[in-house]
Amino acid sequence: AQSVSQHNHHVILSEAASLELGCNYSYGGTVNLFWYVQYPGQHLQLLLKYFSGDPLVKGIKGFEAEFIKSKFSFNLRKPSVQWSDTAEYFCAASSFGNEKLTFGTGTRLTIIP
């Protein structure tokens, strides 16, 4: 069955620290990958997406993610976090040509000023 795993449930960092949130997927065939963010009290927003091409994807607000096919991973990174990055982060995947997204359980990120 298709699945997405996020092993970090809650991450606490100080401002200016570097961030890496893990995401692993289990899909047969070509996969599309996404990171969504949900700030406190707000709706889910798309951070970045990977369909094909350059495996290093740059998104909004300084975030990037790297698709490593051999590791079935799509980890999210940011070199220097800010207090405003406090949010819940969801990794998601879909099969090529399929509209249905499978989400991970999310990682809650808390940034300490």
Added chain:
Amino acid sequence: GAGVSQTPSNKVTEKGKYVELRCDPISGHTALYWYRQSLGQGPEFLIYFQGTGAADDSGLPNDRFFAVRPEGSVSTLKIQRTERGDSAVYLCASSFSGGLGYTFGSGTRLTVV
């Protein structure tokens, strides 16, 4: 409208009652999606509409759940004989012509008591 609008934002209902949840997508978006997010989990796919027709309803958990989109715009998710396990945040999203990376609404928090 500027974003995906969902009403009501909160709904409390008694076990066994019928509820309707409404989604008003972004104007011009032909694709509409419903997801359900339980506490501590990522969103879980329910159904996807392309225009007026349900293109994929494989995520609907059972026949108590039904969704319509009669004019290809507003959609209503209908739940009959609600159960306590139906308590969750119901999310709606829309996209232009089925493009992935869709826009989510703020959700309807359904509580069945």
